[in-house]
Amino acid sequence: MNALTPSNGGCRTAPVLKERGQREVFCGLTGIIWLHRKMQDAFFLVVGSRTCAHLLQSAAGVMIFAEPRFGTAILEETDLAGMKDAQVEIDREVARLLERRPDIRQLFLVGSCPSEVIKIDLAKAAERLSQIHAPHVRVLNYSGSGIETTFTEGEDACLACMVPVLKSTAARELLVVGALPDVVEDQMLSLLADMGIGPVRLLPARRIDDTTAVGPNTVFALVQPFLGETHAALERRGARYLPAPFPFGDEGTTAWLRAIATEFGVSEETFDAVTAAPRARARKAIAQAAEVLRGKSVFFFPDSQLEIPLARFLTRECGMTAIEVGSPYIHDTLHGPDLDLLPAGPQISEGQDVDKQLDRARAARPDLTICGLGLANPLEAEGLSTKWAIELVFTPVHFYEQAGDLAGLFSRPLRRKAVLHLEAAE
Numbered sequence: 001m002n003a004l005t006p007s008n009g010g011c012r013t014a015p016v017l018k019e020r021g022q023r024e025v026f027c028g029l030t031g032i033i034w035l036h037r038k039m040q041d042a043f044f045l046v047v048g049s050r051t052c053a054h055l056l057q058s059a060a061g062v063m064i065f066a067e068p069r070f071g072t073a074i075l076e077e078t079d080l081a082g083m084k085d086a087q088v089e090i091d092r093e094v095a096r097l098l099e100r101r102p103d104i105r106q107l108f109l110v111g112s113c114p115s116e117v118i119k120i121d122l123a124k125a126a127e128r129l130s131q132i133h134a135p136h137v138r139v140l141n142y143s144g145s146g147i148e149t150t151f152t153e154g155e156d157a158c159l160a161c162m163v164p165v166l167k168s169t170a171a172r173e174l175l176v177v178g179a180l181p182d183v184v185e186d187q188m189l190s191l192l193a194d195m196g197i198g199p200v201r202l203l204p205a206r207r208i209d210d211t212t213a214v215g216p217n218t219v220f221a222l223v224q225p226f227l228g229e230t231h232a233a234l235e236r237r238g239a240r241y242l243p244a245p246f247p248f249g250d251e252g253t254t255a256w257l258r259a260i261a262t263e264f265g266v267s268e269e270t271f272d273a274v275t276a277a278p279r280a281r282a283r284k285a286i287a288q289a290a291e292v293l294r295g296k297s298v299f300f301f302p303d304s305q306l307e308i309p310l311a312r313f314l315t316r317e318c319g320m321t322a323i324e325v326g327s328p329y330i331h332d333t334l335h336g337p338d339l340d341l342l343p344a345g346p347q348i349s350e351g352q353d354v355d356k357q358l359d360r361a362r363a364a365r366p367d368l369t370i371c372g373l374g375l376a377n378p379l380e381a382e383g384l385s386t387k388w389a390i391e392l393v394f395t396p397v398h399f400y401e402q403a404g405d406l407a408g409l410f411s412r413p414l415r416r417k418a419v420l421h422l423e424a425a426e
């Protein structure tokens with residue numbers, strides 16, 4: 001099978017500007033917003049403050065019409081002052097919740113800044129509560145704390161905490177890792193099934209799932225580039241990673257599928273027969289949506305950890321030029337295949353020193369800046385077009401059928417600006 005060729009040398013060996021200054025990021029609790037939709041029998045109990053509760057409620061306001069699958073056990077001043085036994089309080093809250101909600105099969109105790117500051121041992125609580133509520137409910141814990149994290153690390157921490165409790169298997173299976181919207185996941189499963197690849201297991205599964213197991217014959221593919229901890233946890237369980245570009249756009253999706261197809265011995269004829277029609281649709285949709293992007297420049301602030309694969313998509317499939325591609329972390333095993341394909345030229349930066357990076361963006365005056373919410377408004381006020389990185393994890397953007405929408409997310413701010421200029425000129 002043909003491999004994709006690196007573009008004029010690629011960026012894998014390009015010098016990386018390492019920044020360790022102030023960062024502008026959301027915390028890992030944000031991941032609960034998409035994880036609670038994905039895992040239909042799970043509940044996320046944040047042990048945190050009123051600030052944490054407000055963040056979740058405002059970000060997930062839609063949930064008021066449904067039976068919620070997340071909540072906050074609020075630490076009051078007496079807890080923070082160590083005047084109450086937090087472990088007893090947590091036991092009581094959990095017992096009350098599980099009595100009321102027999103549909104809950106997995107309970108995540110999610111740590112926050114306040115619970116970490118006062119050092120509440122949520123691992124101990126999860127272990128004790130698992131024993132009390134087993135076998136009906138499995139209790140796990142992870143941290144969503146905002147200190148020195150990015151908002152996508154919440155999903156990574158959640159999935160990583162599930163890996164040690166997955167059943168062991170000796171079977172040769174494909175495990176696909178990362179939360180996708182159901183409709184996108186179904187498209188992916190159908191492509192893999194049409195190639196005869198299986199069994200395919202998912203992490204996270206939609207429901208607590210005895211069939212998701214791991215062992216020395218498991219091979220796994222990631223659908224999100226921010227799952228470094230989960231990747232390490234799976235390797236510790238003996239599973240083998242299939243490195244590939246991430247499935248964004250026609251090229252990324254094809255390369256991702258090809259890595260799996262090669263592993264499972266799928267013939268080129270079968271691969272082409274399965275992918276030809278959706279590839280053609282993806283190319284057409286991208287071409288339409290990307291018209292306005294061609295020849296434009298883009299600057300990525302580090303935020304979602306999707307920056308490198310998206311820069312690859314925007315440069316190679318949408319005709320943009322990348323000025324700087326900033327990522328909170330660069331993990332060679334995970335990001336290397338996308339860096340190989342990213343045309344040489346942009347400054348690659350890891351971490352953040354926000355003031356210095358803002359100076360670079362202002363000097364470069366990119367046509368489009370991808371950044372966090374906190375930076376977008378000031379940059380818009382200075383006349384730069386921006387795209388909020390967080391939208392990229394809330395919108396279905398993976399695989400062929402979403403490739404046009406992905407390009408559309410980036411072209412919309414530029415179209416809007418063009419319309420506004422037109423109106424101003426009239």
Ligand code: SF4
Pocket residue numbers: 027028029048049051052053055111112113114144145146147
């Ligand atoms: S975990 Fe920390 S950063 Fe996140 S909402 Fe709570 S206090 Fe704020």
